[in-house]
Amino acid sequence: MDGEDSTPRVALVTGGGIRVGQAIVRALVGAGWRVWIHHHRSIEPAQSLARELDPDAVLGLVAGDLSVAAERTRVCAHLLDDVGPAGGRLDLLVNNAASFERGEFLARQDRDLERVLATNLVAPVSLMRSFAPALLHSAGSIVNIVDVAGFHPLRDYLDHCVAKAGLEMATRALAVELAPIRVNAVAPGTVAWPTDAHHGEDSPARAAVVKQIPLGRIGTPQDVARAVLYLADAPFVTGSCLRVDGGRIAAMGGSRA
Ligand SMILES: NC(=O)c1ccc[n+]([C@@H]2O[C@H](COP(=O)([O-])OP(=O)(O)OC[C@H]3O[C@@H](n4cnc5c(N)ncnc54)[C@H](OP(=O)(O)O)[C@@H]3O)[C@@H](O)[C@H]2O)c1
16 A cells, blocks of 8 residues: 555454454554454354444445454455455454364364364464455455463463464465565463353462462453554564463473564
8 A cells, every 4th residue: 555545544454343352443443443343153242242333444344254264255345345445455464263172182073173273273274365465465364362371381282272373474474475465463461351151360370370470460452452553553663473371481481582
């Protein structure tokens, strides 16, 4: 995109209807971006978010199961439509959508791994390929939301850890291959507490996690959103992974990411 274009930049946030994705959408809109909000099952939260935000800032809601190739194709075609609301422009892709499947390794099957990889690795890589021409045209960038569990194993989440490790590698590989498109990642620690039965607010699991975090608290989705905003506007930063974990990995002696 040429330097004379003063229209607000355009971002897509996958899984933008709830939790971390919603915080990223809010932060981008607050910073003057126009945003496509992708969702899958969270239809009502996404609609309610869109109603709440400045209508000029919301280009539209776009639904789809990103683990399914045909749905990804439909989502991409909708966004890249020359006569659509953004004229096919895209300046920022935030690959936020992901599953978080728990299961003891020996009890899981190949199809469980394949399902997790489809959502957490194949889908974001596929979107990077599909949107690369538009991002090249706009001198845009990509932010992949990975997970510190991609560097330091989280027991009973093997499939998730492997997928996120793959996405972090794809971030670095594509920073080289897709330049001048910038490709970065944010690796959250615990920033939005899971809502399943194993993870109650008062659970021993939560207390044990807080104890491991030097900053003494669980993070927030806004902590991740701030990192995304930074990377979206950091012109000499690519191939980087910004850890947003309150120091948890540093305290473990970790050197990766
Ligand atoms: N929460 C944390 O503490 C934490 C820690 C480390 C990393 N992260 C990463 O941060 C990101 C957001 O985390 P979160 O806790 O907000 O996640 P979440 O509450 O589990 O929400 C997952 C999001 O991904 C979307 N999604 C899941 N499967 C999908 C599919 N097949 N097709 C399309 N969309 C799909 C969901 O859309 P719908 O709801 O519309 O179905 C939802 O918006 C993820 O990449 C996660 O791995 C989070």
